[in-house]
Amino acid sequence: xxxxxxxxxxxxxxxxxxxxxxxxxxxxxxxxxxxxxxxxxxxxxxxxxxxxxxxxxxxxxxxxxxxxxxxxxxxxxxxxxxxxxxxxxxxxxxxxxxxxxxxxxxxxxxxxxxxxxxxxxxxxxxxxxxxxxxxxxxxxxxxxxxxxxxxxxxxxxxxxxxxxxxxxxxxxxxxxxxxxxxxxxxxxxxxxxxxxxxxxxxxxxxxxxxxxxxxxxxxxxxxxxxxxxxxxxxxxxxxxxxxxxxxxxxxxxxxxxxxxxxxxxxxxxxxxxxxxxxxxxxxxxxxxxxxxxxxxxxxxxxxx
Amino acid sequence: xxxxxxxxxxxxxxxxxxxxxxxxxxxxxxxxxxxxxxxxxxxxxxxxxxxxxxxxxxxxxxxxxxxxxxxxxxxxxxxxxxxxxxxxxxxxxxxxxxxxxxxxxxxxxxxxxxxxxxxxxxxxxxxxxxxxxxxxxxxxxxxxxxxxxxxxxxxxxxxxxxxxxxxxxxxxxxxxxxxxxxxxxxxxxxxxxxxxxxxxxxxxxxxxxxxxxxxxxxxxxxxxxxxxxxxxxxxxxxxxxxxxxxxxxxxxxxxxxxxxxxxxxxxxxxxxxxxxxxxxxxxxxxxxxxxxxxxxxxxxxxxxxxxxxxxxxxxxxxxxxxxxxxxxxxxxxxxxxxxxxxxxxxxxxxxxxxxxxxxxxxxxxxxxxxxxxxxxxxxxxxxxxxxxxxxxxxxxxxxxxxxxxxxxxxxxxxxxxxxxxxxxxxxxxxxxxxxxxxxxxxxxxxxxxxxxxxxxxxxxxxxxxxxxxxxxxxxxxxxxxxxxxxxxxxxxx
Numbered sequence: 001x002x003x004x005x006x007x008x009x010x011x012x013x014x015x016x017x018x019x020x021x022x023x024x025x026x027x028x029x030x031x032x033x034x035x036x037x038x039x040x041x042x043x044x045x046x047x048x049x050x051x052x053x054x055x056x057x058x059x060x061x062x063x064x065x066x067x068x069x070x071x072x073x074x075x076x077x078x079x080x081x082x083x084x085x086x087x088x089x090x091x092x093x094x095x096x097x098x099x100x101x102x103x104x105x106x107x108x109x110x111x112x113x114x115x116x117x118x119x120x121x122x123x124x125x126x127x128x129x130x131x132x133x134x135x136x137x138x139x140x141x142x143x144x145x146x147x148x149x150x151x152x153x154x155x156x157x158x159x160x161x162x163x164x165x166x167x168x169x170x171x172x173x174x175x176x177x178x179x180x181x182x183x184x185x186x187x188x189x190x191x192x193x194x195x196x197x198x199x200x201x202x203x204x205x206x207x208x209x210x211x212x213x214x215x216x217x218x219x220x221x222x223x224x225x226x227x228x229x230x231x232x233x234x235x236x237x238x239x240x241x242x243x244x245x246x247x248x249x250x251x252x253x254x255x256x257x258x259x260x261x262x263x264x265x266x267x268x269x270x271x272x273x274x275x276x277x278x279x280x281x282x283x284x285x286x287x288x289x290x291x292x293x294x295x296x297x298x299x300x301x302x303x304x
Numbered sequence: 305x306x307x308x309x310x311x312x313x314x315x316x317x318x319x320x321x322x323x324x325x326x327x328x329x330x331x332x333x334x335x336x337x338x339x340x341x342x343x344x345x346x347x348x349x350x351x352x353x354x355x356x357x358x359x360x361x362x363x364x365x366x367x368x369x370x371x372x373x374x375x376x377x378x379x380x381x382x383x384x385x386x387x388x389x390x391x392x393x394x395x396x397x398x399x400x401x402x403x404x405x406x407x408x409x410x411x412x413x414x415x416x417x418x419x420x421x422x423x424x425x426x427x428x429x430x431x432x433x434x435x436x437x438x439x440x441x442x443x444x445x446x447x448x449x450x451x452x453x454x455x456x457x458x459x460x461x462x463x464x465x466x467x468x469x470x471x472x473x474x475x476x477x478x479x480x481x482x483x484x485x486x487x488x489x490x491x492x493x494x495x496x497x498x499x500x501x502x503x504x505x506x507x508x509x510x511x512x513x514x515x516x517x518x519x520x521x522x523x524x525x526x527x528x529x530x531x532x533x534x535x536x537x538x539x540x541x542x543x544x545x546x547x548x549x550x551x552x553x554x555x556x557x558x559x560x561x562x563x564x565x566x567x568x569x570x571x572x573x574x575x576x577x578x579x580x581x582x583x584x585x586x587x588x589x590x591x592x593x594x595x596x597x598x599x600x601x602x603x604x605x606x607x608x609x610x611x612x613x614x615x616x617x618x619x620x621x622x623x624x625x626x627x628x629x630x631x632x633x634x635x636x637x638x639x640x641x642x643x644x645x646x647x648x649x650x651x652x653x654x655x656x657x658x659x660x661x662x663x664x665x666x667x668x669x670x671x672x673x674x675x676x677x678x679x680x681x682x683x684x685x686x687x688x689x690x691x692x693x694x695x696x697x698x699x700x701x702x703x704x705x706x707x708x709x710x711x712x713x714x715x716x717x718x719x720x721x722x723x724x725x726x727x728x729x730x731x732x733x734x735x736x737x738x739x740x741x742x743x744x745x746x747x748x749x750x751x752x753x754x755x756x757x758x759x760x761x762x763x764x765x766x767x768x769x770x771x772x773x774x775x776x777x778x779x780x781x782x783x784x785x786x787x788x789x790x791x792x793x794x795x796x797x
Contacts, residue, residue, distance in 0.1 A: 215727070219600035226597050231535040234472070 003083040008109040012079040014118040019075045021125040023068035024164045029129025031160065034064060038156045057156075061163050068167025076175040308368050310382040313349045313392075314428045317342045317399075321421035324414060332413050339417045343400040343424065350396035359386055359782045364434065364499070376488075378437040378496050386783025387565050390639045390776060391431045391558055397765075398554040398646050399424045401758050402547035405650055408657060409457060409545065416457060419449035420547075427555050431562060436484045436496040439567070440477070446556065447473055450548070458543040465536075465543035472536040476523035483519030486512065487571065502570045502790070510574075517575040520568045527560025528616050531589045541609035542662075546653020549605070553612050554646035558638045561619050565635070565787065569623075573791045576626075583624035584707065584714040590617025591721035599728040604655070604662040607732060608648045611688060614721055615641045615696075621711075621718055622703040626793035630706025631784040632777055637699035639776060640687075640769060644696055647684045647762040651677070654755055655736075658748050664732060669741030670748070677751040678737045680759055685729040687766045690722055695769035709797060 005012035021028035041056040085107070109115065131139045173179045180187075196202065320342030327334050357365060364383030372380040384392065409416050426449070429442030447470055455466030488494055490508050491501055508516065526533045537557075541549050569576045594614030601607035615637065622634025654677065655670075656662055671678040687694040690701075700722065708715040769776050788795050 215596075215724075216599070219596045219598075222593055222596040223600035226535065226593075230532050233532070234468070234535050238468075238471070 001078045001084060002081045003079070004107055005079040007107045010109060010115045011118065014115075014122040015079065016075050017122040018125050019071040021129075022071045023168055024064055024160055025168075026157075026161065027129070028126055029124070031157075031164075032129035032133045034060075034160055035157055038160055042156070061159060064160060065163040065167040068164040069171045072168045072171035073175050076171060080176065309349060309353065310366050310368055310384065310432045313346050313353075313396075314382070314425055314432060316345050316349075317421040317424040317428070321418045321425070324418050324421070327414065329414050335414055335417050336407060339403050339406070339421060340400075342421055343396070343403045346424065346428065347396040347400045350393045353384060353389065354393055354779070357384070357386075357389055357779060359779050362782075362786060367434075372435075373437075376437075376496075377494055379435050380438060381435040381497055382432045382438075383434045383499075384432060386780040387635065387787070388431045388562070389779055390635060391555075391562055392428065394558065394639050394642045395424070395427045395431060395555050397761065398550055398642060399427070401646065401650075401761065402550045402554075404754065404758050405547040405550065405653065406545075407754070408653075409547075412456070416453070419452050423449040423453065423551065427551070427559070430559050434498050436487065436498060436501075436567070438496075439498075440481060440484060443480075443559065444474075444477060446559070447477075450552070450556070453548045454540060454544045457545045457548070459545075460543070461539065462543045465539040469536045469540040472533075473526055476526035476533075479519040480523035483516045483523075486516050486519070498567065498570070506571060508572075513572050513575050517568060517572045517579065520563065521579075524560040524563040524568065527563070528557060528620070529560070529613065530586050530616075530620065531593055531613070534590075534594075534613050537613060538606050538609045541612070541649070542603060542605045546649060546656065549649040549653070550646040553609070553649055554642035557612060557616060558642055561616065561623070561634070561638055564623060565631075565784075570787060570790055576791055580624045580626055581711070583620050584711040587617045587620030587622075587624055588714045588717045590614060590620060591718045592617075592724070595721045595724035595728065599724060599731065601728075602664050604664050604732065604736075605649070605652050606662075607664070607728065608645065608652060611648075611725065611728070612641070612645050614725060615645065615688075617718070617721065618700050618703045621707050621714065624714070625703070625707035625710045626788065626791060627706040627710060627797040628781070628785055628788055628793070628795045629702050629797055630710075631788060631793075632781055633699050633702025633704075633706050635780050635784060636695075636769070636773065636776055637703060640695040640699045640766070643762050643765050644684060644687045647680075647759055647766075648688060650755075650758060651681050651684060654751055659745065664735045667736040667742065667745070668739040669737070670745060671737035672741055673745055673748050674750040676756070680751065680756070680763075681737065682733060683763060683766075684759075685733055687770075689725045689729045693767075693770050695766045695773070698770060698773045706797065710794075 017028070021030035024030045024034040026032075038057060038060055041060050042053045044056050045051075045053045110118075170181060174181050182190075199205070320338045324335055324338050327338070353366070364385050367383040368380070369382075370380040372378050403417075403420065406416065406420065423446060426442050426445035430439060430446065433439040433442050451466045451470040454469060455462050458465060484496070486508075487501055487506060488496055490506060490512070491504055495501060495504075506513075522533070526536070529537050541552055544552055591614050594610050594612075594617060598607050598610035598614060601610060618637050619634045619641075622630040622632075622637065625631070652662065655667075659667070683694075687696045690696045704715050704718060707718075785795050
């Protein structure tokens with residue numbers, strides 16, 4: 001960005017107005033609310049901390065100064081100065097996605113749909129502050145039904161303006177006229193602090209490390225457990241069933257059926273042996289008959 | 305009502321299935337028309353039931369009681385009460401919607417719709433049967449068509465998934481049969497009728513009561529599914545074709561938890577009381593473990609399958625509470641999950657139809673390419689993760705609210721499941737819809753009107769119950785209250 005006031009003047013103007021009111025420059029509205037807060041801050045002394053009021057006042061003033069500084073920085077870097085847009089962004093159409101019209105990446109003013117509200121809002125940014133102030137008859141406080149507290153001293157008002165102005169001036173010097181404010185050595189020494197702030201105090205990285213990565217690892221571990229252990233048990237049961245059935249199949253065909261076949265074999269073997277008795281030779285039959293008769297005679301004789 | 309509406313509803317799909325057998329194979333339009341007429345008729349009848357149901361009257365409505373196998377005292381006994389009515393309507397709605405979605409099946413359409421209608425009959429029968437014998441028959445009838453539907457029209461590992469589903473569920477059913485027989489033999493006079501058994505206050509010894517409860521528990525636990533009996537679910541869901549996944553996740557899982565409400569809890573109230581802690585623990589495990597595993601998935605369908613495991617954990621948590629809010633939340637979660645996850649599986653199917661991949665990492669930037677689909681996907685994802693204003697939030701919140709006084713630690717642990725649910729669904733949306741458009745997908749067509757027509761009724765119910773849950777709660781609460789009184793639970797919370 002940079003130098004955008006040329007291509008989007010309305011946006012630049014409304015943004016600048018908003019920036020001025022944020023910084024707290026009267027008569028823009030930001031000043032009045034800041035003044036209220038500063039006035040109350042002085043009187044804020046909780047029990048046990050008598051000096052707290054001035055501390056808070058100092059704190060709020062310092063922060064107002066910082067606010068003025070950073071919002072001025074934003075305005076200067078965005079809208080003023082030289083354009084810092086990258087070369088390929090100037091005038092190259094974006095890759096068309098889907099069927100949308102090819103859009104030009106050269107910066108341009110927004111349509112009235114957006115600038116209209118901006119203009120209305122900046123009118124508010126200028127004027128609304130008056131409603132709560134002395135000159136507006138403290139209308140806002142009456143609307144809320146709260147009383148107005150004692151008028152702040154003009155010293156506070158001037159202090160606020162002074163702090164805001166110095167913030168704006170510093171920003172102008174540093175970013176507008178490019179004059180380095182801090183000495184080089186201090187800048188180098190403060191680099192780690194700058195880096196930490198630049199990375200939002202590494203909160204995102206902390207979340208990533210403490211919450212997100214462990215959660216994802218746990219998820220993957222749970223999935224592995226589900227597949228290997230739980231489902232493994234199921235498939236194992238299935239396999240056990242199959243193995244058992246194969247075992248029983250072996251038992252049935254080898255042992256039980258073997259027994260059945262065995263009976264057949266025994267019968268066959270016995271028959272084969274018994275068959276030998278039938279030689280077909282009459283001599284053998286006569287021998288057998290004679291031998292049997294003799295044995296029977298001896299036995300009968302023996303009994304009788 | 306003199307007309308046997310329930311029998312008509314249960315057997316209309318069977319009639320249509322038999323008619324489909326007569327239709328010549330090529331006449332796909334006639335087959336589809338018959339299927340639409342059957343499921344449409346069932347839906348119309350169930351809407352009629354919704355309008356004519358009187359929640360305040362105790363007992364069962366549209367009861368049909370005919371003697372069937374008298375020697376064993378098995379009767380053909382059907383009836384509806386506040387617990388089965390949401391389930392019947394869910395089955396009718398999802399069957400109709402999935403039948404429209406089934407028009408994308410290309411091969412063997414005749415066999416597909418024949419089996420599909422048999423499946424619808426089985427599912428409806430389970431929810432209206434009031435006789436244990438009949439219940440068991442319908443429970444088993446669901447298995448066979450599902451086996452073929454997964455095994456023939458499914459994905460690459462369909463045979464493995466189908467037989468795993470079939471054998472696993474059957475093993476549980478066999479244990480249930482043992483429990484049924486024990487109940488039968490211990491009743492005096494011997495009866496299979498559920499209302500009669502409840503009325504008899506089965507006098508089983510303490511140990512036997514536990515075994516009977518466990519028998520039923522294992523069967524229902526496999527169906528719900530409860531960790532560690534859940535591993536059939538990812539495989540079956542991933543391999544099944546999209547309309548069948550819708551029915552699997554939307555209806556079959558509910559058969560398990562319905563069994564708890566209809567059979568286990570009323571028949572054995574004492575054991576139910578003692579089991580409350582175990583159910584709470586199992587519920588928490590389901591919720592948190594299911595959510596963690598879902599987060600680790602790269603397959604879109606498998607992720608939604610594990611999210612189903614997680615959601616059913618909320619049902620268990622509601623059961624364990626034994627409070628009216630908890631039970632209401634559980635039964636409402638059963639209905640809501642059916643509608644929401646049915647829609648999610650259908651959306652997965654739409655994407656798979658076009659891209660032939662379910663790998664989450666292969667997508668990216670589809671929010672620009674398919675904006676209407678992106679809207680639907682985001683809607684159903686928000687519903688599933690429990691965004692207030694949509695129905696998922698109501699049931700999950702009621703479950704947690706009902707369980708907190710009874711099992712505070714379990715409830716606290718379960719809330720983690722809500723966070724994780726948001727995490728993995730948003731992760732899924734980021735991977736599919738956001739980011740740079742993968743050049744592979746620049747030609748992907750957006751969701752078309754028929755597919756939107758399937759999703760719109762589901763969206764309607766998600767919004768309706770999300771903003772006006774009383775519509776559903778008024779129907780189911782009195783029956784649950786009666787059940788709780790029998791269980792000695794807390795109807796004041």
